[in-house]
Amino acid sequence: MSSTAVNNVERPFASTTVFLTLLVPVLGLFYIYWYVSRRQMIELADKIPGPKGLPIFGNVLELLGNPNEIFNKFYAKSFQYGRTAKLWVGPRLLIFLTDPRDVEIILSSHVHIDKSPEYRFFKPWLGDGLLISTGSKWRAHRKLIAPTFHLNVLKSFIDLFNKNSRETVHKMEKELGKEFDCHDYMSEATVEILLETVMGVSKKTQNQSGYDYAMAVMKLCDILHLRHTKLWFRPDIIFNLTNTAKYQKQLIKVIHSLTRKVIQKKKTDFERGIRGSTAEVPDELKSYKTESNVSNKTNTLEGTSYGQSVGLKDDLDVDDDDVGERKRMAFLDLMIESSQNGVVINDEEIKEQVDTIMFEGHDTTAAASSFFLCQMAAHPDIQARVVKELDEIFQGSDRPATFTDTLEMKYLERCLLETLRLFPPVPIIARQLQQNVKLASNQEYVLPAGATIIIGTFKIHRLEEIYGPNAEHFNPDNFLPEPAANRHYYSFIPFSAGPRSCVGRKYAMLKLKILLSTILRSYEIKSNLKENDYKLQGDIILKRSDGFRIMAEKRNFIKEIGCKTV
Numbered sequence: 001m002s003s004t005a006v007n008n009v010e011r012p013f014a015s016t017t018v019f020l021t022l023l024v025p026v027l028g029l030f031y032i033y034w035y036v037s038r039r040q041m042i043e044l045a046d047k048i049p050g051p052k053g054l055p056i057f058g059n060v061l062e063l064l065g066n067p068n069e070i071f072n073k074f075y076a077k078s079f080q081y082g083r084t085a086k087l088w089v090g091p092r093l094l095i096f097l098t099d100p101r102d103v104e105i106i107l108s109s110h111v112h113i114d115k116s117p118e119y120r121f122f123k124p125w126l127g128d129g130l131l132i133s134t135g136s137k138w139r140a141h142r143k144l145i146a147p148t149f150h151l152n153v154l155k156s157f158i159d160l161f162n163k164n165s166r167e168t169v170h171k172m173e174k175e176l177g178k179e180f181d182c183h184d185y186m187s188e189a190t191v192e193i194l195l196e197t198v199m200g201v202s203k204k205t206q207n208q209s210g211y212d213y214a215m216a217v218m219k220l221c222d223i224l225h226l227r228h229t230k231l232w233f234r235p236d237i238i239f240n241l242t243n244t245a246k247y248q249k250q251l252i253k254v255i256h257s258l259t260r261k262v263i264q265k266k267k268t269d270f271e272r273g274i275r276g277s278t279a280e281v282p283d284e285l286k287s288y289k290t291e292s293n294v295s296n297k298t299n300t301l302e303g304t305s306y307g308q309s310v311g312l313k314d315d316l317d318v319d320d321d322d323v324g325e326r327k328r329m330a331f332l333d334l335m336i337e338s339s340q341n342g343v344v345i346n347d348e349e350i351k352e353q354v355d356t357i358m359f360e361g362h363d364t365t366a367a368a369s370s371f372f373l374c375q376m377a378a379h380p381d382i383q384a385r386v387v388k389e390l391d392e393i394f395q396g397s398d399r400p401a402t403f404t405d406t407l408e409m410k411y412l413e414r415c416l417l418e419t420l421r422l423f424p425p426v427p428i429i430a431r432q433l434q435q436n437v438k439l440a441s442n443q444e445y446v447l448p449a450g451a452t453i454i455i456g457t458f459k460i461h462r463l464e465e466i467y468g469p470n471a472e473h474f475n476p477d478n479f480l481p482e483p484a485a486n487r488h489y490y491s492f493i494p495f496s497a498g499p500r501s502c503v504g505r506k507y508a509m510l511k512l513k514i515l516l517s518t519i520l521r522s523y524e525i526k527s528n529l530k531e532n533d534y535k536l537q538g539d540i541i542l543k544r545s546d547g548f549r550i551m552a553e554k555r556n557f558i559k560e561i562g563c564k565t566v
């Protein structure tokens with residue numbers, strides 16, 4: 001071998017040795033700097049139990065595996081530690097809370113409203129929309145947006161909820177008698193309903209199907225999940241060099257193209273003096289008009305259906321009289337009107353809010369309705385009771401559902417709440433602490449400023465101390481008035497709670513009741529699987545990684561409802 005060849009082989013070894021010689025002290029120095037600058041955080045964290053981790057890397061190995069494995073691993077670990085547990089992901093301290101008293105301290109606060117740094121992965125998609133923003137921007141926009149989800153506005157959507165629910169029943173007809181994934185149908189329906197109600201544009205004018213949009217959102221969520229769980233995908237500087245980043249850009253293009261079209265259409269309508277939804281409703285479905293003289297005045301709670309228990313009341317639980325006439329407009333109408341006045345919101349901010357509402361309003365509700373149908377399939381006796389209630393309300397008629405009907409769907413509502421308990425679409429909520437916080441459950445523990453707080457909704461909803469020894473079983477009676485009143489307010493938080501609670505809570509409940517009752521009036525839902533068979537994954541939104549597989553059979557005692565596409 002020539003000496004040049006030997007040199008060529010030796011050079012890489014030499015540079016590797018130099019690199020390692022430098023790396024070790026650099027890492028050592030970094031560790032010392034990190035330890036000294038965060039001494040208080042580390043000392044406070046040391047008192048909180050959690051799995052032992054590696055130096056510098058902490059517990060990153062816990063994040064290895066596919067989404068279903070990670071989900072199962074975390075849930076299993078939650079039984080090893082108490083109601084408070086910690087985890088180090090590199091230099092980041094995560095503290096998990098599952099005691100409702102501690103959760104109340106965080107969620108009810110007007111101070112701890114900052115989202116965790118992980119929410120920045122949403123930025124290229126959602127910008128600084130309501131979900132992510134903080135401080136004065138979030139406050140101003142929340143004040144503007146919350147009234148657009150007032151019950152009086154929502155009641156005007158009932159015909160469109162009915163129309164789109166019937167169309168979904170019609171679309172599902174081709175799956176009769178075979179196993180299929182109902183999430184695809186729920187996703188498409190949810191996107192299209194949002195377009196026609198909250199955005200107020202006809203889905204037909206978009207030239208892009210709700211299905212394409214929903215699929216792009218689903219794939220984007222997969223990428224965001226990767227960035228949450230794989231350390232090397234976290235720094236933008238590395239992520240932006242990958243093919244996944246290129247793919248993310250393409251998906252965002254599909255999503256933003258729909259939102260741009262929606263806003264443009266609405267603006268053109270606005271300039272022509274058109275207000276409200278331009279989506280068509282066939283005459284036979286215009287139920288709201290006939291019912292409006294009966295119950296136009298809403299009270300705060302509307303039974304238990306759309307209100308909250310006293311301890312959870314938020315800015316959505318306002319009296320009719322507290323909402324000014326001008327503010328009783330649907331979301332996008334009000335956004336555009338406000339931007340014309342130029343004070344509260346500009347064009348870019350409208351786009352961010354539209355993207356946020358389309359995401360938050362679609363994936364969550366699609367998951368909730370899919371889990372509900374799977375639960376109905378897994379519990380035929382419970383399904384039969386829901387159908388009996390619907391039969392009593394509709395008396396075999398194929399008429400559309402009214403708002404009053406939805407108040408009478410009490411058992412269906414309990415099933416829906418029980419579904420949200422066992423399968424909360426948002427399984428965890430994260431906040432970034434700016435100051436130390438003492439816990440209520442254990443005076444020894446202080447959550448240090450700088451820590452990321454993870455509120456474990458999924459775990460809280462399954463605590464035996466709260467829901468009894470059968471906490472993991474589907475039991476709609478958990479939501480009978482008495483047991484519900486005897487629980488801590490913060491032991492059931494599928495929509496979060498406090499100042500940053502979900503603005504779409506009432507919208508979701510009303511829409512889900514109409515969509516799901518329409519499906520159950522038309523089809524019997526079946527499956528051989530029970531909830532223990534579900535493979536869960538908590539990638540931002542809780543889903544079944546094995547798919548939401550069900551079978552549907554036409555019911556023969558209810559007349560076929562008119563459900564052709566209109």
Ligand code: HEM
Nearest residue numbers: 130131360361364365368425426495496500502503504508
């Ligand atoms: C079953 C359906 C739904 C569930 C379970 C749900 C759950 C939640 C949760 C847990 C949060 C808090 C998230 C966090 O702090 O990280 C949230 C926030 C939010 N949700 Fe929902 N949501 C649902 C439907 C909707 C709908 C239909 C809309 C709109 C049409 C909507 C719009 C929003 C918005 C804008 C926020 C951010 C609020 C803020 O930070 O001020 N959600 N939702």
